[in-house]
Amino acid sequence: MLRKLSLLALSALLLSSAAHVSAQMNTEKRSNVFSLGVAGVAIPQPKTLAVAAPLANLTNRAVADVKIDRIQLAAAPVQTPLPITVGAVRARSSAIVQAELDSQSLRSGHRYELVMQGTYRGHGGAARSFSVHTFVIIPPPEGSGQLGTSQVPSQKVEGGRYPPQPPRMDKDVNSGAPPVPTNPEVPGAPTPTGTKAKPPPK
Secondary structure, eight states: OHHHHHHHHHHHHHHHHHHHHHHHHHHHHHHTSEEEOOOEEEEEETTEEEEEEEEEEOSSSOEEEEEEEEEEETTOOBOSOSSEEEEEEOTTOEEEEEEEEEOTTOOTTOEEEEEEEEEEEOTTSOEEEEEEEEEEEOOOGGGOOOOOOOOOOOOOOOSOOOOOOOOOOOTTTTOOOOOOOOOOOOOOOOOSSOOOOOOOOO
């Protein structure tokens, strides 16, 4: 009887451990599939904020049917219709996700967390969910900002015998800039007079 109880306890322990490991692996796989890079922002028109961010596939397999179902940036309402269809993203590649939000509740110069949630299909074809985030700094309205000045005094060295040294470069010298949101072209008012070339006066 004691032996049967020991075997039952050991079986329950093994099943519990296996379930815990399986759940942990699923959570890790879901959280390590995508990453949201540095976002670029623009103000295409008053009270509207355009945000574009690279959604990177961190795995060695391509994913398909990527969709963004929910976007959250503080309390700003999303103006872009959801879901946003991203499509397929190749292994170790990224796709730009862009959306427009109502910026009336956002304050310029403040840092907000941008959260995107959606679904994708990976190896096996089953639909899985994901959630990624990055941070956005709201630009000043209408491209205006406070102008500041600084002074750097001149320096001079004489009589030194210093050996040449290679330049020290930061690690982020060649890092990519954030994506620039694209906006539809708006034709401007034509000039009252033409701008054709005219012959010079004699």
